[in-house]
Amino acid sequence: MLGLMQDRPLALPHIFHRAEQFFGHKEIVTATWGGGEERTTIADWAVNVRRLATALDRLGISEDARVGTFSWNTAAHLELYMAAPCTGRVLHTLNIRLFPDQLTYIANHAEDEIIFVDRSLLGQLWPLTDKMPDVRHFVVIDDGCDDPVPDDPRVLNYAQLLAESEPFTGRFEVADENTAAAMCYTSGTTGNPKGVVYSHRSTVLHSLISLIADGPGLRETDVVMPIVPMFHANAWGLPYGCLLAGTSMVFPGPNMTPGAIVSLLEKHRVTATGGVPTIWMGVLPLLDDHDLSSLRVMLCGGSAAPKSLSEAFREKLGIPFLHAWGMTETSPIATMYSPRSHHAELTEDQRADIRARQGQSAPLVDLRLVDPDTGEDVPWDDVQTGEIQAAGPWIAKEYYKGEGGGAQFTEDGWLRTGDVAAADSYGFVRLVDRTKDLVKSGGEWISSVELENEIMAHPKVAEAAVIAIPHERWVERPVACVVVKPGESLTAEEVIEHLKPRVAKWWLPDAVEFIDEVPKTSVGKFSKKTLRDKFAGYKLPGS
Structure with missing residues (x-):
């Protein structure tokens, strides 16, 4: 007997249309080169998404083309986050910190047809462009920088491209939820970087995780600043979660210094943010000079954060890190920390130890610990350690073009993460190390x-x-x-x-x-x- 529910695809057009219809009044702020700011609303942002959709068609970009981005965290980058997948194309975020050889390899391996690049980053990308034969257009986004722009027929101006394109009318449609929506490359494996391809279905399901109470719990009243780069596993899914919840957004743009970050957090009364431990190490010494009392959620991931760092923020701001763990192959959130009822009787020192853990597996994600030598499951006794293996609807099952030969995936379909951990009987993960x-x-x-x-x-x-x-x-x-x-x-x-x-x-x-x-x-x-x-x-x- 089958259920009698409607069979509608889990796809990003729903997130776009929901944001456009209900949250058009919400503000998006982007810090620009030189200390300025640009402000827009979700309504105006949505018009640009529609113009960009038309522009991609007008430029003759293939129906399932990879659309590369070489950009900071900005409202324009967010426009690409929706315009590419909502038109059936694939967003491909290029890591601006990669070595030139890696960057060239990735753009060619993905077969990017077009790359959108912030003007302040053009000098980094342009010397490589002749080694990217598949890329037909380089679209320069003005981020306030006045660096020279090459006089080359392949180079287009983003603002002009939008101005010359009429907004797409009607509703975006993606019929198959398993269609690719975005891709990121990971360098955490041996050999060349490998492509991880996210589907519309996996992205929508992962977006819901940022809204749950035992997690970031994003809500319409929030002001969210994603500090984690939008090229790092799609900023941990925060941009999609913000649009789904209808939050206001602040993007740090090209100035990623601790001083600039803490000033934006204070000025815009940010309530939720996320970044890697090295970011928070830089911010910590500045806390006494800034009022960050508006913060209620500080997501920390990418690597295990020292307990001393998390506790220092808790002492200063009254809130601990919301620890999370994952990797590009897990979209990336696989576990999240939040306090549980059985923690109430613990001493303060014991609770501090729990806060330093990476937390329980997120809903819909299954984890197991496996002895890397014997292949046997390791008990969750908080003593014995094993490699974390993961399975779930937003966990990769293979790499793009079959790279790696399946070495990182088990015969029964689990992802070998390469992270070693212990877990207590409640499933709270304590990351021990990388196997290497x-x-x-x-x-x-x-x-x-x-x-x-x-x-x-x-x-x-x-x-x-x-x-x-x-x-x-x-x-x-x-x-x-x-x-x-x-x-x-x-x-x-x-x-x-x-x-x-x-x-x-x-x-x-x-x-x-x-x-x-x-x-x-x-x-x-x-x-x-x-x-x-x-x-x-x-x-x-x-x-």
Whole structure:
């Protein structure tokens, strides 16, 4: 017996039309180059989406073409977020922090036909354009920068393109909810970056997660500022969630300095925001000089945030981070923290430990922990650890064009995430490490993440990353790479003394190296690969 419900596709046109019909009065603010701001409404934004839809047709862009973007977080970028998929095309956000060879590879592998680029980023992209034969047009979006624009027939002006295009009338339709809506490339796997293709169905379902109470809980009364880049797993789905809920939006544009971010949060009385831990590390020292009392949700993800950082924000602002975990392949939200009834009887220190976890799996997402050596399931006893494997309607089942040969996917269809964790009996995940970042010393595992968190709890430490160094006797031993806060001084001995009461004796780093900055990946995570390359050949004491 079948149900008797209407069979209507879960597709992005619904989110667009809902925002256009109900929330046209809501404001979208974009910070521009040089400190200015541009303001629009969802109603005017929607007209631009309709003009852009016509423009893509007028330019002869294929029906299912990949539409590349090389842009900051802006209202114009949000227009592309809807115009491309609502016309049956595929939004392809290009990471502005990638190396030139990676960027060229990705644009060519995706077969982008057109790329929209912010003027302040054009100088970064233009030298590569002759190596992108499939790209027929480069559309320059004015973000307030006055950098020169090449006199080339392939170059178009975004504002002029919209002005010359009549708005599409009627309703957008996507008949098959499994049609591709957007794609992002991940560099978190071996070899070349691999394409993750999101469907309309997966994107709509994932968007609902940002509205649930045991999560960001976005609502119409919110003012939301997505700090996480719109090229990083579609800004964790926040732009779609904002349109679905009808929130006001603030986009930080090209100025991503901590000072600019905290000023926007204060000026626009932002209530919900999200960013990676390195962003919040930069903002923390500025909190005393700004009023951020309007904030009710601070989403933090991308990598495990130190407990000391989360608790520092809680002490300053009265709210802890809303921890989340995921990856490009999980759209990206797979788990979220929120307090539960069984936490009420815990001590404050115990609750702080819980707040530092990545939380329970999101509704509709299934997780399991698997021993990477035996393939056996690991019990959720908060002691034993295993690789997180994920399954669900917004979890990737393979990479674009079959890249990777299925190595990251199990025979029964689960995603191998490469993250190692433990989980308690309630399903609260405690991220331990990446499989490639664990330190295996004498046959036992040492968590680089836990060591880093304890080091960064030292009041004089700004950043810390722990890497494995080969050792003749123990196979590998940990080395701590530490960044000292400006104006402070610190010795290796002080770091070790700080750690002694906090970790097992055999976890203590064999050496502490002081560096100017922990290198970052293209999405703001600590780049331990860069550190491992830097310290290749490093000789440990006694090895």
